[in-house]
Amino acid sequence: MGQSKPLRATALIVEDDPMQREMICLLLEESDVDVIECESAEAAELVLERVGGSVVLMLTDVQLAGNMNGVELAHIARKCNPGIGVIVTSGRPLPQELPEGAQFWSKPWAPLDVIREAERMAYAWSRDEQGRQRRTS
Template identity: 40%
Template sequence: MAPKEEPVRVALIVEDDSEVRGLAAALLEETDLKVVEAASAQEAFDYLRQNADQVAFLFTDMHLSNLTDGSDLVRTVRLNWPWVRTVVTAGWPVDPLFDDMPGDVRFMPKPWRALDVLMEAERAAQAYRRD
């Protein structure tokens, strides 16, 4: 009998600033999660429509430079894929848009600390269960 294969667990990073996105990706590549990058909420939705069952962790900027911002992305993800551990980040210490976020969404102000991001990713990887 072959050993059971571990399911793919994905960290989806959504950030319109390519340097910040690359930094987050490099950091999360140190975890057991496969890293997928998206420059917009639309790219994230496209990925999620095909691969949501693999996504354990969403790390998104609140303010994206497209029609759909991070708050819309988070609300949709929490409604459709509630198992995805979600962390929202923004350049302000406390973002007023965060007040409308579901209670289990974590806010992390920029500049975020690497250890905080890694701890959230680790929690997502441990909690991830694929039905």
């Protein structure tokens, strides 16, 4: 009999700059968090529709490939998963208001801050997940 793999928290990274996206993904993979990466908001929206409940953190740039920006994506993410942690980052002022509870990080930000936030969200998610498993057992 095979053993089931324990569920892990997932972070969604949405960044059109491949070097920035890779750097963020490497940081998060070191934090015991599964990572899904997208270069456009449209691709990220599809991910959120399919697996949004397991995504605990979404970090997105404002300027992205495609027709939708990161702020618009932040609103969609909150509709798909109201408990998701959302961080929107940019080197410029925001073009519109973020959804309630979303954070804005001005570039440049410290890589350690990304790790801390991911670990905080993953810890909260794992505690919730353990509670759900106990209630259904």
